[in-house]
């Protein structure tokens with residue numbers, strides 16, 4: 001298995017696509033909106049150049065892809081009054097993902113995105129000029145010239161590890177290159193790195209079932225919840241499993257997955273995802 005080639009979310013707009021199964025990730029984006037707004041404002045006030053360059057690492061292709069872009073445009077646009085230093089800054093965006101990502105789908109959606117953001121924009125504020133480019137490549141490699149970007153964003157991505165380890169074990173077994181660190185491990189890595197300060201870090205919980213917006217710990221309909229969970233896992237892990245075990249096994253694998261998740265929910269109550277929202281500032 002070659003991660004850079006085989007890892008991509010489930011393409012298209014069908015029932016098992018990421019487009020139709022990314023509600024879990026969407027909820028995480030909404031949860032971190034306030035932190036993102038604050039970071040955008042701070043960066044915008046700090047830059048001494050006419051262009052602010054922002055990057056979304058692991059943008060994928062689906063309904064969440066342009067969330068970051070639209071948020072930055074709206075925050076800068078809202079602050080675009082006479083007193084603000086953000087006034088007249090132009091925005092350059094890079095949408096990054098692995099080469100297997102459906103960038104064509106993203107590019108095709110840009111025209112509609114531009115129209116809708118222009119239509120939404122309030123008449124009494126200036127819509128900043130913005131330019132959007134795709135950037136295929138792994139974020140574990142160098143993607144930009146030194147000091148050329150002002151703001152990096154990444155959501156639901158950094159649990160994907162780099163690929164060294166994987167090659168060595170490739171012949172023996174399937175290896176899902178995912179690591180979910182604790183909040184202390186994240187802080188330790190940042191401290192060790194010495195390049196950033198943590199401006200904000202918070203752990204939050206999201207229901208494992210993307211369609212369950214309830215607050216409590218009980219899973220109301222364990223079977224339906226398990227199906228929803230298996231479907232959202234398939235949209236992300238399906239293509240990798242298909243490349244290792246073959247496409248024909250996917251239905252069976254995710255049926256089994258829903259079966260085990262039903263048992264887990266019945267025994268342990270509603271499943272929760274723990275997510276870390278972190279905002280870093282260059283030292």
Ligand SMILES: C[S@@+](CC[C@H](N)C(=O)[O-])C[C@H]1O[C@@H](n2cnc3c(N)ncnc32)[C@H](O)[C@@H]1O
Nearest residue numbers: 008025058060064097098138139155156157160
């Ligand atoms: C679960 S999706 C999240 C997408 C989007 N940010 C969202 O919130 O919906 C994870 C994305 O990270 C990308 N990804 C994983 N490892 C990567 C790497 N090393 N470099 C660039 N993108 C990567 C995957 O291809 C996938 O599109």
